[in-house]
Amino acid sequence: MSTQASVTRMEKIVSLCKRRGLIFQSSEIYGGLNGFWDYGPLGAELKRNVKELWWKSMTRLRDDIVGLEATIIMHPQIWKASGHVDTFSDPMSTCRACKKLVRSDQVWEMLETVSWAESLRNLCPEGKPDVDGLLKWAKGKGAKVVPNLALIKDPEAVLANLAARSSEASSTQSVLQILCTSASEGPLSTPCPHCGGELTEPRPFNLMFKTYVGPAATEDDIAYLRPETAQAIFVQFKNVLETSRVKVPFGICQIGKAFRNEVTPRNFTFRSREFEQMELEFFIKPDEVVSAQHGKVASLENDPSPSEPKGDWGWEVWHKYWVEERFRWYASIGLKRSSLEEYWQKPEELAHYARATVDILYKFPFGTQELEGIAARGNFDLSQHQQFSGKSMEYFDQEANSKYVPHVIEPSAGVDRLILALICEAFEEEEVADDKGQKEVRTVLRFSPRVAPIKVGIFPLLKNKPELVKKALEIRDLLRPHMNVFYDDGGAIGRRYRRQDEAGTPFCVTIDFDTIGENGPEKQDTVTLRHRDSMTQERIRICDLLQIIQSQIL
Ligand code: ATP
Numbered sequence: 001m002s003t004q005a006s007v008t009r010m011e012k013i014v015s016l017c018k019r020r021g022l023i024f025q026s027s028e029i030y031g032g033l034n035g036f037w038d039y040g041p042l043g044a045e046l047k048r049n050v051k052e053l054w055w056k057s058m059t060r061l062r063d064d065i066v067g068l069e070a071t072i073i074m075h076p077q078i079w080k081a082s083g084h085v086d087t088f089s090d091p092m093s094t095c096r097a098c099k100k101l102v103r104s105d106q107v108w109e110m111l112e113t114v115s116w117a118e119s120l121r122n123l124c125p126e127g128k129p130d131v132d133g134l135l136k137w138a139k140g141k142g143a144k145v146v147p148n149l150a151l152i153k154d155p156e157a158v159l160a161n162l163a164a165r166s167s168e169a170s171s172t173q174s175v176l177q178i179l180c181t182s183a184s185e186g187p188l189s190t191p192c193p194h195c196g197g198e199l200t201e202p203r204p205f206n207l208m209f210k211t212y213v214g215p216a217a218t219e220d221d222i223a224y225l226r227p228e229t230a231q232a233i234f235v236q237f238k239n240v241l242e243t244s245r246v247k248v249p250f251g252i253c254q255i256g257k258a259f260r261n262e263v264t265p266r267n268f269t270f271r272s273r274e275f276e277q278m279e280l281e282f283f284i285k286p287d288e289v290v291s292a293q294h295g296k297v298a299s300l301e302n303d304p305s306p307s308e309p310k311g312d313w314g315w316e317v318w319h320k321y322w323v324e325e326r327f328r329w330y331a332s333i334g335l336k337r338s339s340l341e342e343y344w345q346k347p348e349e350l351a352h353y354a355r356a357t358v359d360i361l362y363k364f365p366f367g368t369q370e371l372e373g374i375a376a377r378g379n380f381d382l383s384q385h386q387q388f389s390g391k392s393m394e395y396f397d398q399e400a401n402s403k404y405v406p407h408v409i410e411p412s413a414g415v416d417r418l419i420l421a422l423i424c425e426a427f428e429e430e431e432v433a434d435d436k437g438q439k440e441v442r443t444v445l446r447f448s449p450r451v452a453p454i455k456v457g458i459f460p461l462l463k464n465k466p467e468l469v470k471k472a473l474e475i476r477d478l479l480r481p482h483m484n485v486f487y488d489d490g491g492a493i494g495r496r497y498r499r500q501d502e503a504g505t506p507f508c509v510t511i512d513f514d515t516i517g518e519n520g521p522e523k524q525d526t527v528t529l530r531h532r533d534s535m536t537q538e539r540i541r542i543c544d545l546l547q548i549i550q551s552q553i554l
Helices: 004-019 041-060 077-081 104-111 115-123 131-139 141-145 155-164 172-179 230-235 237-244 287-294 315-332 380-389 415-426 466-479 493-503 542-553
Strands: 023-025 037-039 065-067 089-094 101-103 203-206 210-212 222-224 250-259 274-284 340-344 356-364 367-376 395-397 402-404 407-414 427-433 439-445 456-460 485-487 507-511 526-531 537-541
Touching: 004 023, 004 415, 004 427, 037 041, 041 065, 041 250, 041 274, 041 315, 041 415, 077 230, 077 380, 089 104, 101 104, 115 131, 115 141, 115 172, 131 141, 131 155, 155 172, 230 237, 230 250, 230 274, 230 380, 274 315, 274 415, 287 402, 315 340, 315 356, 315 367, 315 407, 340 367, 356 415, 367 415, 407 415, 415 427, 415 439, 439 493, 456 466, 456 493, 466 485, 466 507, 466 542, 493 507, 526 542, 537 542
Parallel strands: 065 250, 456 485, 456 507
Antiparallel strands: 023 037, 089 101, 089 203, 210 222, 250 274, 274 407, 340 356, 356 367, 367 407, 395 402, 427 439, 507 526, 526 537
């Protein structure tokens, strides 16, 4: 459950994102569009860095993965074959009173965060209702906040129901349900988190956005904005195979936009309707082929923490390998292992074709939630496309002298959720003394230098001293072909540092009178390099600057 402190922390993060140009509401001047977000100047840099690092780690630093960039709108049959047309839906309920739509499986989670439900829970500790308290609340404070709750509309009747239905009141949740149900018998309702009204039974709502291709706009022209990037990889599997000299095991990865018409977008950018994914489909030999070729299939018992791919790995070891790889990558961009959780889906939670799925969760201020899913999907997707397209998806494996449809391990991450996690991880407020010794709050984003939107702030000590400005501009020009720099000559140096702290800039360089040789030749052409996290400053030579900073941002 979100505590007041975590709610406040999240509010501060959202406000910093707006104030510093990390994330804006889409179409804000028209009142915004729910579930859509834009990245401002700093956010765009941050996002670009994260995608670049993922792409580099997947493709350029490995021999066994290649990239793809496919279209957002694809042949509609793809979504039939993948199962999205028939089953990609969330359960949705409508409030009979206020008509708002909510995701049926998230109602109780939402009710954890609304104050009126909190008041009711307090009046029903451990499912034991305080009837007098409830009546007083219903006629007083409650009536103002949730006018559509059955208890408010007819307190006496609903409290009578509560007594009559005592056998159903086994938990705080069931008591709450009785309090929002007007009928004295029959199924219990679930309250609308917005107004307390009764929700309809859940019905499936397909999350794909529909559009038409071509001017006729008939039923036959319906197409979908892709709800994931993965399917394009499967349908281009053969083309990539034939043109890239890759051999199973190998992967194809893609970064790109995905669209889901989420019923209730919420938690800032966490659940958006337009977002970006970074997905890898890593194709492997079926276990029977590995076994025939190597006489055995390596198991996790022999190698519980697999890190160097081997020919005799079966799907289980490859799956674990990718889980570990992904944790290693998150560590490399500054997400602490203690801020992440590893959740192995239970057999009953798995999709029917999945053999195992691990979710990597991040401890967001609003709860511990999914950042990435790593699924072992067997050969479901390629087989489906083989069946629907009539084109063979088989691979002839020369080493194993065998023909098969490869199996796949799929690490699938959301860029926007990761950006939000990085911001939450980096955000800190600390009390420090200013130049005059007065205490002040320093807001700092402790981004890893590798993802930081701006790598270095460059400050001439005074803007009206041409020698200082000239030198500072020279340093700007020295560094900026290699990294994003920010030149700032406005205000006191302390203020300039604070501005960069808030932007998460790991280094600041100040050009002062020593730099231009006014205090002797030994300090000439040196600058102060200030470190964001320790706030320490060191004197270094300009000729060493690029190498020192570059070593930390690559
Ligand atoms: P959830 O259960 O949270 O809806 P999911 O399990 O449906 O997510 P996947 O289909 O596995 O998500 O998508 C892979 C990744 O894409 C997720 O781990 C997440 O990072 C990202 N993602 C999915 N839906 C959204 C969304 N609506 N907004 C932002 N990112 C999303």
